[in-house]
Amino acid sequence: MDAATETELSFARTRRLRQRPALRRLVQETRLDPANLIKPLFVVPGRDRREAIASLPGQFHLSPDQAAVEARRLVGLGVGAVLLFGLPAGKDALGQSGLDPRGPVPEAVRQIRARSPETVVITDVCLCEYTDHGHCGVLDEAGRVDNDRTLSQLARMAEVHAEAGAEIVAPSDMMDGRVGAIRRHLDRGGYTDTAIMSYAAKHASAFYGPFREAAGSAPAFGDRRSYQMDPANGREAMREVMLDAAEGADLILIKPALPALDLIGEARRLVHLPIAAYQVSGEAAMIEAAAQRGWLSRQDAILESLVAIQRAGAQLIVTYFADEVAGWLGAR
Ligand code: PBG
Numbered sequence: 001m002d003a004a005t006e007t008e009l010s011f012a013r014t015r016r017l018r019q020r021p022a023l024r025r026l027v028q029e030t031r032l033d034p035a036n037l038i039k040p041l042f043v044v045p046g047r048d049r050r051e052a053i054a055s056l057p058g059q060f061h062l063s064p065d066q067a068a069v070e071a072r073r074l075v076g077l078g079v080g081a082v083l084l085f086g087l088p089a090g091k092d093a094l095g096q097s098g099l100d101p102r103g104p105v106p107e108a109v110r111q112i113r114a115r116s117p118e119t120v121v122i123t124d125v126c127l128c129e130y131t132d133h134g135h136c137g138v139l140d141e142a143g144r145v146d147n148d149r150t151l152s153q154l155a156r157m158a159e160v161h162a163e164a165g166a167e168i169v170a171p172s173d174m175m176d177g178r179v180g181a182i183r184r185h186l187d188r189g190g191y192t193d194t195a196i197m198s199y200a201a202k203h204a205s206a207f208y209g210p211f212r213e214a215a216g217s218a219p220a221f222g223d224r225r226s227y228q229m230d231p232a233n234g235r236e237a238m239r240e241v242m243l244d245a246a247e248g249a250d251l252i253l254i255k256p257a258l259p260a261l262d263l264i265g266e267a268r269r270l271v272h273l274p275i276a277a278y279q280v281s282g283e284a285a286m287i288e289a290a291a292q293r294g295w296l297s298r299q300d301a302i303l304e305s306l307v308a309i310q311r312a313g314a315q316l317i318v319t320y321f322a323d324e325v326a327g328w329l330g331a332r
Contacts, residue, residue, distance in 0.1 A: 030311045032303070034078035034326035038122065038276070038318040042214055043067050043104040044087045055213035055249040055287050056281055061087065064108035072116040077326035081120035083170060084108055084316055085215050088130050094138055097131035098157045105162035113165040114192055122197060123161040124156055127181070134212075134219040134228060135172040145227055150175045155185035160189040170253070172199040174227040180247035197276060198249035201237035204228035206258045207282025212215055214281070237263045238270055244272045251316070256280040258305055261312040268313030277314035279305065284320045299328060 017027045021068065025186050042053065042061050047064035057281050062070055072220045086095035086105035098283070105123055128136040136212055137150035152171065158169040169186075170180050179198050186194050210220040229237060239262075240311060241252055254264045255278035268275045287305065291298035302321050309317055 002222065005076055009231055016323070021028070023276070030307050032310065032325065032329060033045070034322070034329055035080045036310075036316050037079050037306075037322035037325060038081045038083050038316060039068060039074055039322035040083045040085060040318060040320060041067050041108075042085050042087060043108040045089045045107075046076040047103050047246035052269065055210040055314055056284070056299075056320065058324075059216045060212065061214075062108075064104060065109045067108040068111040068115040069254045070118040071112040071121075074323055074326075075116055075118045077323055077330065079326050080269050080316070081122050081168070083122045083124060084166075086129055087122045087216055091132040092130060095127035095153060095157075098127060098130035099153070099160055100161065101160050101177065103160075106160055106193055109161060109166050113222075120168070121166050122170050123166040125158050125161065125169050125171040126173040127153060127157075128173070128217040129215050135222075135310040136218055137175055143221075145175075147175050147177070147227075148160065151181040154178050158194075158196075159185055159189050159191065161225065162186055162189070162194040166194065168195045170195050170197040170199065172202065172223075174187045174199065174202050174229070174264055176243075177247070178186065179244045179249050192198050195250040195302045197251040197253055198244040198247075200241045200252045201260070201267065202228050202253075202255045203231040203260065205258065205259070205282070207280045210285050221286055223306050231259065234263055234266065236297035238266055242269045249273065251276055253278060253318070254314070256283055257309045257317070258283055261308065264309065264312040264314050268315075272324065275313055276316035276318060277309050278318040279309060279310075279320070281320070 017023050030282045044061045044063055046063040046066055051061045053059045084105050088103055090097050109121050114123050121261055126136050128134055135145055137145035140146040161169050251274045252267055253276040254260050254267055257277040257279045264277050287301045290296045306317055
């Protein structure tokens with residue numbers, strides 16, 4: 001054999017397996033499944049309310065009865081779970097309305113469990129939607145977030161949600177020790193089967209803007225940098241993941257998603273717990289805004305971003321597009 005022939009024989013052609021859709025499908029490594037998608041819902045007090053959220057196109061403020069209707073629709077589409085955020089009727093310094101068993105979230109949990117028993121219900125556990133100052137914890141005299149005083153509030157909120165029927169509670173506050181505090185409190189209350197999905201590595205991110213408008217949870221002063229993480233710190237993020245796993249988290253969540261693909265991959269290698277990622281409101285908003293201008297194809301951009309998040313290592317994805325994506329996948 002002369003040298004030229006030998007080169008030809010050993011010539012790797014990656015394009016061979018890309019020649020037609022059936023081949024591409026055969027070798028596709030990452031495939032989205034609605035069962036792994038989680039849809040956030042924003043619950044408000046009252047009845048028969050379904051009001052469009054200006055900052056989050058396509059999302060609604062739903063009263064508990066309408067949240068149940070929506071949950072049923074989502075189950076029909078095959079969406080894996082709903083994640084409930086609450087907008088209470090009133091707020092105070094301690095976030096007491098978050099502990100009210102008649103508040104919008106516990107009420108929605110009960111209605112969803114009754115009218116859509118298949119639905120997996122996850123609830124957000126955090127004070128920022130319930131405090132008048134908008135911080136994720138209780139403040140001390142100097143106006144700083146008091147970590148340890150916040151823990152008991154969070155633990156009690158988790159219990160209220162568990163009592164209403166939430167299968168998974170999702171603390172998103174970033175206080176130290178809250179996973180352990182919630183676990184112990186739930187266990188003592190008899191809720192040993194209620195799982196904890198911990199926002200382990202959550203950045204102090206610029207991408208939460210539309211959500212804070214939707215949830216009415218923007219801090220009245222300062223920012224969240226004394227509790228949420230510096231996006232510059234990947235090793236510290238892994239420390240957060242390890243601590244939450246050690247405290248008893250059942251699932252680990254990384255947030256935001258696209259700006260943290262490396263952390264998603266690393267977390268997956270670090271702990272053998274299900275890894276979730278949250279494609280946050282600002283990530284969705286970027287796609288919506290660019291699509292509105294005709295700068296990119298909305299559907300392709302959504303699917304590509306979600307595949308990238310899954311490929312990086314997120315087995316579960318919280319996304320505002322969950323229902324739409326489920327529809328597209330079903331139609332294929
Ligand atoms: C509350 C919370 C926030 C988000 C989820 N839970 C806002 C924040 O931390 O300021 C953001 C979600 C999104 O942007 O879609 N702690």
